Amino acid sequence: MPRPISRDTRLCMSLSGRPGNFGTRFHNYLYEALDLDFVYKAFTTTDLPAAIGGIRALGIRGCAVSMPFKEACIPLLDELDTSASAIDSVNTIVADDGRLRGYNTDYSAVASLLASHAVPRDIRFVVRGSGGMAKAVASAFRDSGYRHGTIVARNPQTGPALARGCGYAWLAELGDEEPQMLVNVTPLGMEGGPDADALAFTREQVAATDWVFDVVALPVETPLILLARELGKPVITGAEVIVLQAVEQFVLYTGVRPEAELIEKAAEFARG
Template sequence: MHLAGYRALGLDFTYIPFSVTDVEGATRGMRALGIRGLGVSMPYKQAVIPLLDEIDPVAARIGAVNTIVNDEGRLKGYNTDWIGAVRALEEVAQLGGARVLLLGAGGAARAVAFGLAERGASVTVANRDLDKARQLAAAIGGAAAPLDREAFSADHDVLVNATSRGMADVDPRSPVPEEALREDLLVMDIVYKPMLTELVEAARRRGATAVHGGRMLLHQAAEQFRLYTGREPPLAAMDEALRGQLG
C-alpha cells in the first residue's frame, strides 16, 4: 500500500520490512540513519514507548504505538489503528451517540475502543474474560458484559469484532450467531485475512451493513502515509494495491 501511494504521487520514498529483535537498537538506528518513519507491530507496540521523545496523547491513553515519525532526530509515537477503525466505520455511519457492542478486550480492541470513545460513541465491551472487559470499559467510560448470547440480544447500533475469531489460521468461525444480526445493524470485522470473513458474509445475508477489515487496514496505513510524507494519501491507489495483496 505505501509503495503504491508513493508511486502514485511520484515521491522518492520506499517502505521496507525489517525483522527486529532489539527494539532499542532499532530506534537508535532510526535516529542515526535519518529514517523518516517506522511502522511498529507486535510485540513492540508497548516496549517502544519509553524509547521515544514524545507520544501523541491518544496513543498514550491507548498505551500502544504503531507509528514513529522522526523529525530531525526527535522521535514521536502515534497510534493509527484507532483512526483506521473509526474512519472505516465513518464511511457508512456517524459514530457520535451510536451504541456500540465491541467484542474483545485485547490490544486491537483497546485501540478500537478508544477511537470509538473519541468519536462520542457509547461502548459496551464484551469479552470472555469479564475482568478484562471491565478494565477496558473503565478506561473509556463504557460498560462491560460477558461475551454470550445475552450480549448480542442487547440493543445496539454497531457491532465490531476485535477478537481473533474469523482469522483463517486461528478460528474461521463467526463469533456472532447469525440470528443476532439485524438488518438495521452496522457490523465491522477487523479481521482482514480473509477479507470476507464468515461474520461479514453472514451480516450481508441478513441485510446488515458490513465493513470488512481491509477498510481499517487501508485507513490506518493512509494515516501513516500522512504522518510520514505530509501529503494527502492517494486512497484509490493504496486500496487497489491492498486488494491485490489480500484478494
C-alpha cells in the same frame, strides 16, 4: 521503471507478530506512482527494544506497529502524539533527527468510518477484545459520541480497565445480550492465523444485531463479514480500516497526501 534504490533512499518499515504484505505493497506502489525516493519493508522481531533502537540508530523514517507491539513499544519512544497518548496505544512511529514520536492512525480511521457509514450514535454496541487495537476502536467510539458500549473480554485486567477508561460496561462473555452492533477486535478470522475459520460472534448473535464491524483486515471478506452479508446486515470491514490508517501513515512519513483515485489503485494492488 521503478526508481533505483540508493544511499539516499529513505526506509520505512513495519513491525508485527505476523507480518503481511498489504502495507509493503500499498506504500511501495504509492512511492513509485509519486516518484518518491522511499522503500518499505515488513519485519517481525523477538527483541523489541533492539528493533526500536535500530529505527533510531539507522535513521529509518517511519514504522507501522501491529500486534503484539502496540503498547509494549511506548516506553521506548521519546514522545507521543495526542492520538496515541489518549489511548496508550501506538500503531505508527515517525523518526525526526533521532527522536521517535508515536501516533495512532487506527483511531482516526475508525472515527472516520463511523461517520462515513452514518452509524447512529445512540446504538448499543459491544467491542470484543481489549488489546491495543481495541483501545483505539473503543476510544474512537467514545470520542465520536457513542455512549452505550460494552467491552467483551476474558482478560480480567485489561477488559475492565478498557471499559473504565471509556466509560463502558464490561463482560467476560457476551451471553444473552443482544446489542445493535457487534465489533470484533480479536484475531479470530485472521488469514494465516490458527483461528482463520473462527467466528468472533455466533450466527444467532449476528442474526439478532443490526450492524457488524470486523477490524480484521485480511482476508478482505472474513468469516464474520461473510456471515453478516449472508444475513443482510450492514458491515464495516477491516479492509476499510487498513486503507485509511495506511494513508495517514503515508502522509506522516512523506508529507504527501495522494489523490483518492490513486489510493484506491494502491489498495487494489495491495490486496492482489
